[in-house]
Amino acid sequence: MRRMGEVREINVEARTVELAFSSTTPVRRWFGDEVLSHDADAVVLDRLLDGGAVLVGHNWDDQVGVVQSARVDSDGVGRAVVRFGKSARANEIFQDIVDGIRQHVSVGYRVITISEEIREGQPNLVTVTRWEPFEISVVPVPADPTVGIGRGLENPPEAGGAEARQTGGENAGAVAEPNDTGQRETQMKTIITRDAEGNLVRAKVDENDQIIEVIEVLERAGAAETAIVQRAQEQEAARVRELTELGREYGAPDLATEMIAGRHGVSDMRERLLDHLHQRSTQDRQLSERSGIGLTDSETEQFSFLRAIRALANPTDRSAQEAAAFEFEVSDAAAEAQGRDAQGVMVPMDVLMRAPLNTGSGGATAADTGGNTIANPLLTQSFIQMLRARTILLQLATPLMGLVGNPDIPTQEGGAAGYWIGEDDEAAEDLLSLGQRQFSPKTVAAYSEITRRTLKQSSMDIEALVRSDLALALASKLDLAGFYGTGTDDQPLGIANTNGVNVVDFAGAGSGGGVAMPTWAEVIQMESDIAAANADVNRMAYVQNAKMRGHFKSTQKFDGTNGAPIWESDNTVNGYRGEVTNQIANGDVFHGDFGNVLVGMWGGLDITVDPYTHSRRGRLRIVTMQDADYVLRHPAGLCYGTDAS
Incomplete structure (x- = not known):
């Protein structure tokens, strides 16, 4: 059973709230008018006092705090002091209470004994003479305002149903049957x-x-046994048929067979269809089957960027060509696997994905690769990891490495719809709106420069430096395209220009560099628009540039109230992760679940060397080219905030 109460006093520093959770005011139930006795021995507080839970909406899986103390006062009101946790969810609920958005509380309790009075012409009066509260919940919708805030509406509980399971065990919702005496004590x-x-x-x-x-x-x-068996057979046949059709439509017959054997439903199959492409096991399979050229671990460790660059920079130097013989052989195999010619040296995904332990050569001396100068491992990260570490979007997005061709990606276009059915009608499976978007490789090129003297160094730190510079050069271009790509002129389509992404127009009073800067209300609106599309999740983030972070740090959420800035001390915004990159334009903010952004990379990094542009200065320009593309799997899960004016 549940009752509503009211919030009394808030201590922001201690994160505590004093509240009233019960009273003696009658509440209309399906069985009559119910009154909770608040006599000295009527309320069993043991479970509340033993770390009773503070929940949201009586959901046992959504705990945000704990009961610190509870009592029953002489005015017939049950009161408690509760303390909220520091998780993102707890912070969200506590801040809503502080802001006056959530004002209502409810108590879940178990009926132990009752006294019932039969009343002519009006509902029976049921007095709960002994009862046990076991949790206090923050709830959104009151129904009876007679005790400060109000009470929750209830339907008659079915024995063993969801109400009984959710609100407290074996006797939740138990009510005595009336008898002819008009009043009795019973269990x-x-x-x-x-x-x-x-x-x-x-x-x-x-x-x-x-x-x-x-x-x-x-x-x-x-x-009903015969009818049950027949219906079960029909439902099983429909399940197998629909799973098989989904597997055939989206090219996943093995997944359909797995789901059928595992007794999974159609909804489970849809979830797997949306998620299986970015799971690690799928990435590894794509890498090994499609883009890998079969290098062993030892062979990937031998591949040296420096040897390849030296050979490209000095095509007439026989010793440089011989030293890079292995790299050229690997490049030819990678180019053949990709079905295209390399402009310089093609570095296969085998090498890009692996963190090499050294650059020992086949045919080159240890001194040539730095083996005699540094005994530590060459790198602690693979080239792909270095690339991701230098970008914000590639860290937050879902990577799909080693693609071949133009693969179709299943996307979620909308949600399932509910409906009412009549008695003995069969519930039809409502197909989740799935679509397809196609990855199409776009070539991003970037360059870095290195002096000839540096190139001649044998230290493995130089190899690491070269790889790092190449990753940085590519990362900035990839990151910018992911946010603002136009989809034209050989660019990918970025978040800001994708149909279906939520857009919030910043028209706030603040300004910076001639553009409107968002208010706290507009920051909240970005989250609200995503939530309205049922796309909000706990792993969402806000991404902005350094100027916007400065604006958030110097702007109060509510003028003249608590003085709290938008940018919070734990580097979060509105309870979500805050990320900063100067790739974002002044006045813009991106928010949402960036895991919906799929970034595809085709196998092979093409490296060419330009020794002519800065030949008089003795510099080499190293040009890198990588095929990549972006696809938004669920655009409604993202929001783009900008000054549209």
């Missing part, structure tokens, strides 16, 4: 159960759930 209750013959009955039972009196026979034993 007897009415439940739906099976009798000794297997009939489904509504019966009065004692405290041990033993049937005392059968009130109604709901279903005779065995009467």
